[in-house]
Every structure is written in C-alpha cells, then in structure tokens.
Amino acid sequence: MAGNVAGQENPYLPQIATIKKIVVETGNIKSFYLVLNDSRHMENFAFEPGQVAQLSLFGVGEATFGLANSPTRRDTLQFSVMKAGEVTSALHELAVGDQIGLRGPLGNWFPYQDMKGKNVVIIGGGIGIAPLRSLIQYMLDTRDDYNEITILYGARSPQDLCYEEDREEWEKRDDVNLILTVDKEFPGWDKRVGFVPTVLKEVAPSPKNAVAVTCGPPIMIKLVLQELEALGFKDDQIITTLEKRMKCGIGKCGRCNIGPKYVCVDGPVFSLAQLKQLPDEL
Ligand SMILES: Cc1cc2nc3c(=O)[nH]c(=O)nc-3n(C[C@H](O)[C@H](O)[C@H](O)COP(=O)(O)OP(=O)(O)OC[C@H]3O[C@@H](n4cnc5c(N)ncnc54)[C@H](O)[C@@H]3O)c2cc1C
Ligand code: FES
Structure with a gap:
C-alpha cells in the first residue's frame, strides 16, 4: 500500500540490508544490489515500478532513491545512486558486505495497469x-x-x-x-x-x-x-x-508537500493532468 513500510511496525525504523553487489555504472553513478537481512521481510518486500525507498547510513543520514529493478526480478533490491552530497558520497564509499538501513517501499507507482494494450x-x-x-x-x-x-x-x-x-x-x-x-x-x-x-x-x-x-x-x-x-x-x-526532497516519506512531516499533495504518498508519480491541478511551487 502506498505510504506503508513493508514488514515494519515502526515506519521510521530502517531495516538492515546487506550490499550483495555493486556495479560502477558511470564516473558518478553506482548501482547497489541489496538484500534485507531478515529473510521474511525480504520475501514480503512487495514493491511496484516507480516506488522509492529511504536508504540510510548510520551517523551520516538518509536519502531517497527509486527502486531500479522490477518486482519481477526481485532476488535483490537495486538502487542506482548518483554522487550529489553527504549521503550519496558516503554510499559510494561502501563495499560488498557492508550494511545499510532501508525504509520502504514508499510512495505510489507508474500506472502500468492502465498502460496495458497501449x-x-x-x-x-x-x-x-x-x-x-x-x-x-x-x-x-x-x-x-x-x-x-x-x-x-x-x-x-x-x-x-x-x-x-x-x-x-x-x-x-x-x-x-x-x-x-x-x-x-x-x-x-x-x-x-x-x-x-x-x-x-x-x-x-x-x-x-x-x-x-x-x-x-x-x-x-x-x-x-x-x-x-x-x-x-x-x-x-x-x-x-517529481524529485521533491523528502524526510519522513510517510506523509507526516510536511517536508514534501505541494499544496494539498504530499509527494511522498500521493507521488512521486503524477500525470501531467494531476500536476496542472497543483499550485505552481516547483
Ligand atoms: C522521489 C525521489 C527519487 C529519487 N531517486 C533517486 C535515484 O534513484 N538515484 C539518485 O541518485 N538520486 C535520486 N534522488 C535524489 C537523491 O535523493 C538526492 O541526490 C540525495 O538526497 C542527495 O543526498 P546527499 O546527502 O548526498 O546530498 P546533500 O548533501 O543533502 O545535498 C547535496 C546537494 O544536492 C541538493 N539536493 C539534494 N537532493 C536534492 C533533491 N531531491 N532535489 C534538489 N536538490 C537536491 C542539495 O540542496 C545540495 O545542494 C531521488 C529523490 C527523490 C525525492
Ligand atoms: S516527506 Fe514527510 S510528509 Fe512527505
């Protein structure tokens, strides 16, 4: 369900994931292939194309990333991270076997059901x-x-x-x-x-x-x-x-709102028709 964090009683508490593989995509982008340490949570991690998660590094911070693999290929949870600032630079220093925090899946997803036959x-x-x-x-x-x-x-x-x-x-x-x-x-x-x-x-x-x-x-x-x-x-x-900066990711802190909509739960995916109904704050 949009806005819920799978397998979590406390949605602010990250699950621990282990880095299984790192692919250097470009000079400033790396892909991280993660597996949740709790195998039950890994099995139950039901996500949709377009959803995001918060990845955290203890003592550094948390940042938002889109799930980059399809739920049809879900033996790992894949994220591609471009080096931008503190969290992303620290992520780029990690190696296979290192552990990070993950909260998600968060937000809505691409309307792939409505796209059938098109x-x-x-x-x-x-x-x-x-x-x-x-x-x-x-x-x-x-x-x-x-x-x-x-x-x-x-x-x-x-x-x-x-x-x-x-x-x-x-x-x-x-x-x-x-x-x-x-x-x-x-x-x-x-x-x-x-x-x-x-x-x-x-x-x-x-x-x-x-x-x-x-x-x-x-x-x-x-x-x-x-x-x-x-x-x-x-x-x-x-x-x-929409890449509006997020904090809680679950519609509580008000960090990501545009008018009445919270990008973290009503988005990040929007149609242009929906965007045109929002105040011009972007
Ligand atoms: C819904 C969503 C999905 C995203 N998906 C991905 C993804 O798949 N891969 C990826 O690499 N990045 C993605 N991002 C962007 C990623 O969250 C930021 O690059 C990250 O938060 C930067 O964290 P940092 O601590 O490294 O940088 P900071 O130290 O926090 O900031 C570095 C600089 O970048 C600016 N900045 C950081 N984040 C944003 C932002 N979201 N919008 C505008 N300016 C920003 C800051 O103002 C600062 O100037 C996504 C963001 C959102 C909101
Ligand atoms: S990030 Fe807190 S309300 Fe959206």
Missing part, C-alpha cells in the same frame, strides 16, 4: 533512467500486455549511460525501439547526438493509443513535457515523477 514511450535522462528501468524490465517481463515500446534515453556522453547489460538486452530485442542519445559528438559514437527533448521532436512518436513516461533532470522534464504536448499528447497521456 504504445508506451519511455523518455529518460541521466539518473532519471533508474525508476524507468524498473518499469521497462516489468513491461518486458509481461511483454504481451503492451503494444509498441519505445525507449529514448540520453546522457551527457557515452560514458554517462547506465545499465550496459540492460541496454544490450533492449538493443537485441526486435519488440523494443531503443533510441540512445548523447549531448555532443564523441569519437566512436555512431548513435544519435542531441538533447533528449530535441531527439524526441525528431523521433516524433504518435500520441495515438500511447502513454509517455518521463524522468530526468527538471529542465529536461520541462522541455519534454512541452514537446509531448506539441506532438499532441494529452495531459492524461503524460506521466512523470
């Missing part, structure tokens, strides 16, 4: 691909439920693209249209060049029977929303996530 256009930039990867993996594992799947994913440079193994899988499949782009030309790069919103305009996916889901830096999201509207996507065909 063409799905995924638009990700930078670390914003993390929660989208969960949705992509989910749709690929239930492929028959969805129509065409287009993935537009951009980063600054080829070295800034995450999830090499997933990209290879997506590239090989003939039921996925993968479009990769980087901001400028790089030696050896033979794919697209250009910012994500510009490439979206060039690719021009049809809004007919389609849903677009986007996550990335705020400026990218702003321009992507404009492009999607220009392409004819209606407000309820556009889904995005």
Whole structure:
C-alpha cells in the first residue's frame, strides 16, 4: 500500500540490508544490489515500478532513491545512486558486505495497469533512467500486455549511460525501439547526438493509443513535457515523477508537500493532468 513500510511496525525504523553487489555504472553513478537481512521481510518486500525507498547510513543520514529493478526480478533490491552530497558520497564509499538501513517501499507507482494494450514511450535522462528501468524490465517481463515500446534515453556522453547489460538486452530485442542519445559528438559514437527533448521532436512518436513516461533532470522534464504536448499528447497521456526532497516519506512531516499533495504518498508519480491541478511551487 502506498505510504506503508513493508514488514515494519515502526515506519521510521530502517531495516538492515546487506550490499550483495555493486556495479560502477558511470564516473558518478553506482548501482547497489541489496538484500534485507531478515529473510521474511525480504520475501514480503512487495514493491511496484516507480516506488522509492529511504536508504540510510548510520551517523551520516538518509536519502531517497527509486527502486531500479522490477518486482519481477526481485532476488535483490537495486538502487542506482548518483554522487550529489553527504549521503550519496558516503554510499559510494561502501563495499560488498557492508550494511545499510532501508525504509520502504514508499510512495505510489507508474500506472502500468492502465498502460496495458497501449504504445508506451519511455523518455529518460541521466539518473532519471533508474525508476524507468524498473518499469521497462516489468513491461518486458509481461511483454504481451503492451503494444509498441519505445525507449529514448540520453546522457551527457557515452560514458554517462547506465545499465550496459540492460541496454544490450533492449538493443537485441526486435519488440523494443531503443533510441540512445548523447549531448555532443564523441569519437566512436555512431548513435544519435542531441538533447533528449530535441531527439524526441525528431523521433516524433504518435500520441495515438500511447502513454509517455518521463524522468530526468527538471529542465529536461520541462522541455519534454512541452514537446509531448506539441506532438499532441494529452495531459492524461503524460506521466512523470517529481524529485521533491523528502524526510519522513510517510506523509507526516510536511517536508514534501505541494499544496494539498504530499509527494511522498500521493507521488512521486503524477500525470501531467494531476500536476496542472497543483499550485505552481516547483
Ligand atoms: C522521489 C525521489 C527519487 C529519487 N531517486 C533517486 C535515484 O534513484 N538515484 C539518485 O541518485 N538520486 C535520486 N534522488 C535524489 C537523491 O535523493 C538526492 O541526490 C540525495 O538526497 C542527495 O543526498 P546527499 O546527502 O548526498 O546530498 P546533500 O548533501 O543533502 O545535498 C547535496 C546537494 O544536492 C541538493 N539536493 C539534494 N537532493 C536534492 C533533491 N531531491 N532535489 C534538489 N536538490 C537536491 C542539495 O540542496 C545540495 O545542494 C531521488 C529523490 C527523490 C525525492
Ligand atoms: S516527506 Fe514527510 S510528509 Fe512527505
């Protein structure tokens, strides 16, 4: 249930998780593969694509991250962390076998049930691909439920693209249209060049029977929303996530509210139609 913390009587109390694997994705992004120490809680950790969790380092602090793997591939709980400040830098220092705190799953999720039978256009930039990867993996594992799947994913440079193994899988499949782009030309790069919103305009996916889901830096999201509207996507065909800073994660502290909505329980996933009903505080 949105806003609940699985297996926890006290929702502020983190569960202890052990790092089983670390993948260095880029110069400033690492993926952490975690398993909850309590096997019963690990088995009962029911999450949905788009939900988040609070990861904590004792004596350092707590920060919010999207679950980056699909619940259909849940032998570990995966988080991709970009180095930004105190907590994320400390996380980057950890090694396999180290223990951290985890509170979650928190928040709502991508409306993947409503997307069944539709063409799905995924638009990700930078670390914003993390929660989208969960949705992509989910749709690929239930492929028959969805129509065409287009993935537009951009980063600054080829070295800034995450999830090499997933990209290879997506590239090989003939039921996925993968479009990769980087901001400028790089030696050896033979794919697209250009910012994500510009490439979206060039690719021009049809809004007919389609849903677009986007996550990335705020400026990218702003321009992507404009492009999607220009392409004819209606407000309820556009889904995005908000990165509003969180504290409690369970609708109690008021840290994350936008007007009457708490991003931690009513979000982080919103349709553009829902966003347009919120006060302009972003
Ligand atoms: C719903 C949600 C999902 C997220 N998912 C991911 C994810 O999957 N992977 C990931 O790497 N990051 C994600 N983030 C961002 C992540 O929570 C922050 O990068 C992290 O909190 C930074 O913590 P820190 O202690 O390292 O940085 P701090 O020391 O707290 O801050 C470093 C700098 O970054 C700024 N900052 C930190 N967090 C934010 C924020 N959320 N918005 C704007 N400015 C901020 C601070 O003001 C400061 O300037 C998500 C955030 C939210 C709210
Ligand atoms: S983070 Fe406390 S109310 Fe949302």
